[in-house]
Amino acid sequence: MRKACVIGWPVAHSRSPLIHNFWIEKYGVADALYERLAVEPDKLADTIARLNELGYVGANVTVPHKEAAFALLTRHDALAKRLRAVNTIVTTDEGLEGRNTDGYGFIANLKSGAPGWNAAAAPVVMIGAGGAARAIAVSLEEEGAPELRIVNRTRARAEALVTEIGLADAHIYEWDELPRALDGAGLLVNTTTRGMKSENDLSLDLSPLAKQAVVTDIVYTPLETGLLRDAKAAGFTVVDGLGMLLHQAVPGFEAWFGTRPEVTDELRAHVLGDMGARE
Template identity: 55%
Template sequence: MTDTSPSGPKKVCVIGWPVEHSRSPLIHNTWLARHHIEGEYTRLAVSPDELADTLRYLPTLGFRGANITVPHKEAAFEALTPFVDEPAARLEAVNTIYRDAHTGEMRGTNTDGAGFWTHLKQSVPGFNGKTAVVLGAGGAARAIVDVLENEAGMSVRLVNRTVARAADMVAALDLKATVYDWRHLPGALEGADLLVNTTSLGMTGEPPLEIDLAPLPATAVVYDIVYVPLETPLLAQARARGLKTVDGLGMLLWQAAPGFARWFGGEVDADDVAAARTLIEADLKKERS
């Protein structure tokens, strides 16, 4: 898939189904303005049966790249193979499409794990936990378990309502995580340094995530990748116990930074992230009012 997009303002999109909720345009258009770069970042709603064709003709549609969001990350990997880099190949999921500077071909990568890990280290300076509990076995869990094992060197306990799905994920990606049935969550939490929720439970419009955090040590960190609402019931419960909490908005922001650099040529720093975060927080408050 070679980039044949026209010259002129650089145009990128986020592809999902649905996609109206995505805050990615707010992030990237904020950074474009801050860096004085001429470009445009838009939403593109694409159904599952249209995804492969859309990706094939992405440059013809005028786009030099894209973000891929729910539910397309694994399907995008299948559609783009073999034009994927090492992170995407390892996770069998794509969240960012960019033009290869040498060949001109459109390639897929995955920045979710890096975004998660960058935000965790910034939110909890000096974090050096040994054991993590990850809830869920969807696309985000793939990237998070991978980075916790291979970057952080942590032992991971993967908890999911469907044990077979979690076990299949671990086997397919050659991970070392120990799989737990949801019924055994209290035992999995014992002695854990980090709890990460990668499910949609607790998101606005979804059922709450109802768990007892009592087995967690007082020094544990609780990270919820959900960011609508910004403080989920899980984080509120953890904060009430005096545990350190990390919300999901930082992961969204930091996973976006590598794509911005590749598409638009601007390097994102902490000030850029803070500026976009302020705008998204205001947007979330406006939505609730």
């Protein structure tokens, strides 16, 4: 049996099995299974070293193990090297390889949810400078964004992001400079957890954005955050965060099981049903 898993601590909350097992059934992948594998930090090295021995052809890696997994692997794809973080492990002829598909998932979700969006058309504003922001920043740079405006409450953290991943056309704005950062921007992305569950929504004046701007949020619980609700009411195109979760899973599934899956409305409804939500 070809098995893959998601490694994390804790990991019970992960919806990756829901996604991959849906595809396994949909595409008729024989003798395949995707599982959760709860791994304490002090057992991560042994688990990764024995991944194939444990019966796995590969794995996803979630918090808090992404950076530690990078350090434990000797082979990486270009994005994982740049970010020094791994979310996907693949078995190759040369051994285990760490990859990072978060940026792919973000861009694929944007292109699906806002087909007319063009990264090169206008500056991009990114709120936040945490782990998710790193992959998103690199993916936007690679898509040709002419300028990345980073707004974060802690300037030092934003400066560290720019330096550590080597962003060329990035500018940092203080929180009270947000209106100036938004001026003429063609994309606004929230990479923070603001708006998730009981946390405070982001309440922003979006009027400085370009008329055809797109607003997206990596939060997907709730599916429509306060930021997206306000943006929709103001007439902007909005893209929710669930698609990023779904799209980032595509490259790993293809590498492990030999079939490139599609992110469909059926899959989205399947995951939303598990969340107790609907469109």
